[in-house]
Amino acid sequence: MQDEIQDGSHVFIFLDAKRNWLRKVVAGEEFHSNKGIIKFDDLIGKAYGIRIESHSGIVFQIHRPSPTDIQIAMGRNTQIIYPKDAGTILIEAGIGAGARVVESGTGSGALTGILARAVGPTGHVYTYEVREDMYNGAKKNLEKYGLTENITMHNQDILEGIKEEKLDAVVLDLATPWELTNEVHRVLRPSRYIASYSPTIEQTMKTCKALGEGGKWGMIKTLEVLEREIMVRENKTRPTTWMVAHTGYITFARTMIGEGK
Numbered sequence: 481m482q483d484e485i486q487d488g489s490h491v492f493i494f495l496d497a498k499r500n501w502l503r504k505v506v507a508g509e510e511f512h513s514n515k516g517i518i519k520f521d522d523l524i525g526k527a528y529g530i531r532i533e534s535h536s537g538i539v540f541q542i543h544r545p546s547p548t549d550i551q552i553a554m555g556r557n558t559q560i561i562y563p564k565d566a567g568t569i570l571i572e573a574g575i576g577a578g579a580r581v582v583e584s585g586t587g588s589g590a591l592t593g594i595l596a597r598a599v600g601p602t603g604h605v606y607t608y609e610v611r612e613d614m615y616n617g618a619k620k621n622l623e624k625y626g627l628t629e630n631i632t633m634h635n636q637d638i639l640e641g642i643k644e645e646k647l648d649a650v651v652l653d654l655a656t657p658w659e660l661t662n663e664v665h666r667v668l669r670p671s672r673y674i675a676s677y678s679p680t681i682e683q684t685m686k687t688c689k690a691l692g693e694g695g696k697w698g699m700i701k702t703l704e705v706l707e708r709e710i711m712v713r714e715n716k717t718r719p720t721t722w723m724v725a726h727t728g729y730i731t732f733a734r735t736m737i738g739e740g741k
Contacts, residue, residue: 485523485542490625492549493518494541502545502553504624515540547594554590554621561591561653561677562727564707569651570598572703572732573673577602579648582667584608584638587653589618593627595651605631608638642667649673657683657731658690665696668735676731684729697733704729 485491487507494500495515503511511518516534523532528544545553548563561569569591575581577600586592586609595605609615615635622628634643638654642663649672650664657676664674674697678684684702691697708723 483527485526485528487520487524490545490550491523491528492543492545494543495538502549547597550625551590551594554588554593554625560588562707562724564705564724565677565727565730566591566594568703568705568730569675569677570594572730573649573651573675575599575649575651575673579603580606580644580646581649581651582606582608582638582642582644582647583651583653585610585614585653586618586633587614589621589627591651591653592618592631593622593625596622596627596629596631599630601630603630606634606644607631608634608636608642610635610637647672649675652676655683656686658686661687661690661697665735670737671734674731674733674735677728678731679728681729684731687731691731691733696736698736700731700733702729702731 485505487505489505490502491505492500492502493511505520505523507521507524509520511520515538516536518532518534518540523542528542530542531539532542533539551560551563551566554560575595575598579599580603581595581599583592583595583605584607586607592605592607599605609618612635615633619633622631639659645667647668650668652660652674657678676687678687688700688702691700704726706723706725709720711718711720
């Protein structure tokens with residue numbers, strides 16, 4: 481990972497919480513906003529974390545994009561799994577270096593990229609997307625941010641079957657995840673994880689019911705993650721009036737060997 485900004489690098493240009501941009505640095509080109517112009521040539525060769533003035537004297541921060549910055553940029557035109565939920569999925573489903581993970585649906589590719597970073601070069605992510613337009617859009621997003629080396633994309637309905645086996649985790653963001661519980665169990669290694677994200681409690685209840693049948697799954701639980709920012713100011717620190725409350729329910733379970741009673 482380069483410490484200096486180069487021609488072709490992505491940078492996160494920050495003015496404040498509401499005004500920030502993810503841009504690709506291209507020699508000879510410029511970044512334009514209503515707060516002024518920044519020449520990309522003035523960034524090339526500089527370290528991430530600098531402050532720079534636009535031509536109108538407004539000071540911007542220039543940072544290395546975080547996974548969250550990229551995730552939000554990918555999902556500006558589509559609904560994405562929020563960072564608070566993505567982080568919970570990684571931890572609760574044990575997704576780390578070397579893991580083999582299946583995801584469906586791909587959507588914008590935002591979560592796909594986070595999964596790919598988590599499993600690293602020794603792991604692999606296999607992602608399924610039935611809609612061709614979404615598949616093409618996700619592929620473009622992932623290629624744009626250089627996140628394709630350890631990702632295999634399928635333009636296919638995962639309900640038709642999962643091609644991969646001996647997996648460490650399967651992450652589902654589908655309308656009917658309960659229809660896949662048996663198939664997911666078939667392809668997972670023993671004591672490995674399913675993570676199912678659903679926006680409604682009705683979907684979650686059907687998924688938990690399916691997971692509870694046949695004794696194939698253990699440690700079934702559902703989480704809802706709430707996030708509230710705190711405004712820290714001298715003598716007036718308080719929670720913000722707006723928070724990221726309900727986004728979805730995340731159900732986790734682990735594969736069991738043999739039939740239960």
